[in-house]
Amino acid sequence: MMPLVFTLLCLCVLKMGGFSASVTQATVQSELQCHDWGVWSEGSVQVYDGEVAYLYCPLFSHPTLYSYNQTQNSRLSLLWYRHTHTQELEQPINLKLHKLHKDREYLWIQPASVLDAGLYTCMLRNISSCVKIGVKLEVVQKDGECDPRAKPHLNLTIPFQSERTLTCPDLNTLTLPNSTHSVSWYQSCRTTLFRSDRELKGDGLVIYRMLEPYTGLYTCVVSYQMNGRTLNFTRSINVTAVVPDVGPKVPIILNPASDQIFTVTLGSTVNLSCRVYLPHLYEEKQNIWWTVDNKTVEQLADPRFRSPEATLFSYDYGDEIKERILYVMDFSSDDLQREFNCSARNSRGFNTSRAVLRTEPYVPTLELGCGLGVTLALMLMMFVIYHVFWLELLLLYRSWFGSDERYTDDKQYDVYISYARNSEEEEFVLSTLRRVLEAEFGYSVCIFDRDSLPGGTITDDTLRFVGQSRRLVVVVSPCSAVRGTQALLELQAGLTSMLHGGSLKVVLIQFKPVRRKSWVKELRQARLALTLICWKGEKSAPLSSRFWKQLQLELPMRRDTQHTLTKLPDITQHTPDTHTKNTHQAEEKLIDPYSTSAL
Structure with a gap:
């Protein structure tokens, strides 16, 4: 009985110790921090719905990091996790599923569906270390046998007139050796009958002589059997034609040219362009750089000098023209003494x-x-x-540089006023026009009815008065210049004197609007050569109005004229009795036949 109890106690102790050890190990692993390398964007995989997909763990992409054999020897475990948009945490992948298969550093999905899309994480870990990285899987729908917008799995350049065999990418990886499979080829998603310069040979497509029409996107669709199921996958190859490798193939510097001069501005940022023609060389990197005093920009270590990587300017069947800019900030006069050189090199030469x-x-x-x-x-x-x-400017100019006509002729009057003999125009002429011209502007005014002496001949006196005047002011109204009137005689005399080279100048004052058709023939013919000044009633009454300024501009200049441009009193309401009280009262009583006192 005792040996049995002892044995049971030993078993309990062993189990309790084992449980404690497992708990300790789990606690250590849970506290272990895993180094996350993020997502490997270059290794993202795109596959069509219903086709085979495989994911490669990027942790083995570089020999200095990890190798699968080292992983096995160091007892590192390779685990796969998956994270989708509907899941908050990474979930371990169940490799017991029939469609999932792990082969060394590859994870196979045979076939993939839309539900399999997401972020897959491969993790290497042991009890003391952990590292992980993510690979994105995208599953898209396929429209027909191929998609012309698909991202190519391989970019291939073929020289013109050369021979090349196209092999479907991943064919040996995805299919078992000696397995039964078939390969279908398409160009630009069109089934092409390959003949003449192209031929289907085995699983590949042979191009015997590369020509321009043979460029474009080639698609290969592979179908094979595995475990009683038919699987397939699609791959795309982008084929471009390049010039053949003949000739010297030395870089040619186009800019700066031998006779080119860069114009720079001191104190500003100067951009120097280095443009180089690079002949096509298969899988060879060609270098372009700037030197300042035989030192590269990196060797100068001067923040004023900056030269980004060269950019592609043009591309022609593999031959490229690239441009590299040198930026010189705050260009100074000392920089003019520097030597700026643009250089290019490849395996064929240097320039x-x-x-x-x-x-x-x-x-x-x-x-x-x-x-x-x-x-x-x-x-x-x-x-x-x-x-x-x-x-105002013209009046000021006349006052400074004009000449007084009284000293250059022997005429007696400055102004002769012609008007229709009716009460309204007579009121305007005698009470307003004559008064301002004589009292304010100092002109000598001649009015026939006032200045002519009784007993004389009207025609002779009119011609004499007009001839002795420097200006003839004609008041135009519907009643003026009527045939057989004194006003028409005065107008004809003035126009005759002006047209025959006389010094008399005729000025028209429109007292009331007159239709042009109502004007007499003499006035219509001379209208374009005459100045017309419009009287606008109360608006023209002030001496500062435009009417008086225009009229004074047409009349002879008087250097001794003194007047203030103030508003006249309401002269339209004056009666002849009011005017008889001015300084010319006695003269008007003797010679003005229209004066009430004279009558």
């Missing part, structure tokens, strides 16, 4: 060219701009001033 710099002639742009702006502003201001105050 270099020096950039010749010259400072741009200084153009005082700011000064010229300011001067031009001020000049335009002054011109605009002068135009506005002239447009608004042109009458």
Whole structure:
């Protein structure tokens, strides 16, 4: 009995110790921090729905990191996890599923469906270390046998007139050796009858002579049997034609050319362009760089100098023109003494060219701009001033540079006023026009009815008065210049004197609007050569109005004229009795036949 109890106790102790050890191991593993390398974007896989897909663990992509054999020897475990949009945490992959298969560093999905899309994580770990990296799987729907917009799995360049055999990528990886499979080829997603320069041979497509029409996207669809199921996968190859490898193939520097001069501005950022023609060389990197005083930009270590990598300028069947820019910030006069060289090299040769710099002639742009702006502003201001105050400016000019006609002729009167003999026009002429011209402007005014003596002949006196006047002011109204009137005689005398080279100038004052058809023939013929000034009633009454300024501009100049541009009293309401009280009362009583007192 005792040996049995002892044995049971030993078993219990062993089990308790084993349980404790397992708990300790799990605790250590749970506290272990796993180094995450993120997502391997270059290794993302895109597969069509219903086709075979395989994921490669990128941890084995570089020999210095890990190898699968080292992993096995160091007892590292390779585990696969999956993370989808509907899951918050990574879930371990169940390899017991019939469609999933792990082969060394590969994870196979045979076949893949839309539900299999997501982020797959491969993890290497043991009890003391852990590292993981993610690979993205994208499952897309396939429209027909192939998709012309599919991302190519392989880019292939073939020289013109050369021979090349196209082999479907991953064919040996996805199919078992000596397995039964079939390969279908398409060009630009079209079934092509390959003959002449192209031929289907075995699983590959042979191009005997590469031509321009043979470029484009080639698609191969592989079908094979595995475990009683038919599986397939699709791969795409982008084929481009390049020039054959003949000739010297030495880089040619196009810019800077031998006779080219770069114009630079001191104190600014200068961009120097190095443009090089690079002949096609199969799988060979060709270098372009700038040197400053025989030192590269990296060797200078000067922040003022910067030269990004060369960019592709043009591409022609493999031959490229690339451009590399040298930026020189805050260009100084000392930089003009430096030597800037553009260089290019490949396995066939080396070429270099020096950039010749010259400072741009200084153009005082700011000064010229300011001067031009001020000049335009002054011109605009002068135009506005002239447009608004042109009458005042002309009157001012006449007062400074004009000549007094009294000293150059022997005429007696400055102004002769011609008007229709009716009460309204007579009121305007005698009470307003005559008064302002004589009292305010100092002109000597001749009015036939006032200045002619009784007993004389009207025609002779009219011609004499008009001939002795420097200006003939004709008041135009519907009643003026009627056939057989005194006003028409005065107008004809003035026009005759003006048209025959006389010094008399005729000025028209439109007292009331008159239709042009109502004008007499003499007035219509001479209208274009005469100045017409419009009287606008109360608006023209002030001496500062446009009417008086225009009229004074047409009349002879008087240097001793003194008057203030103030508003006249309400002269339209004056009666002849009011005017008889001015300084000319006695004269008007004797010679004005229309005066009430004279009658």
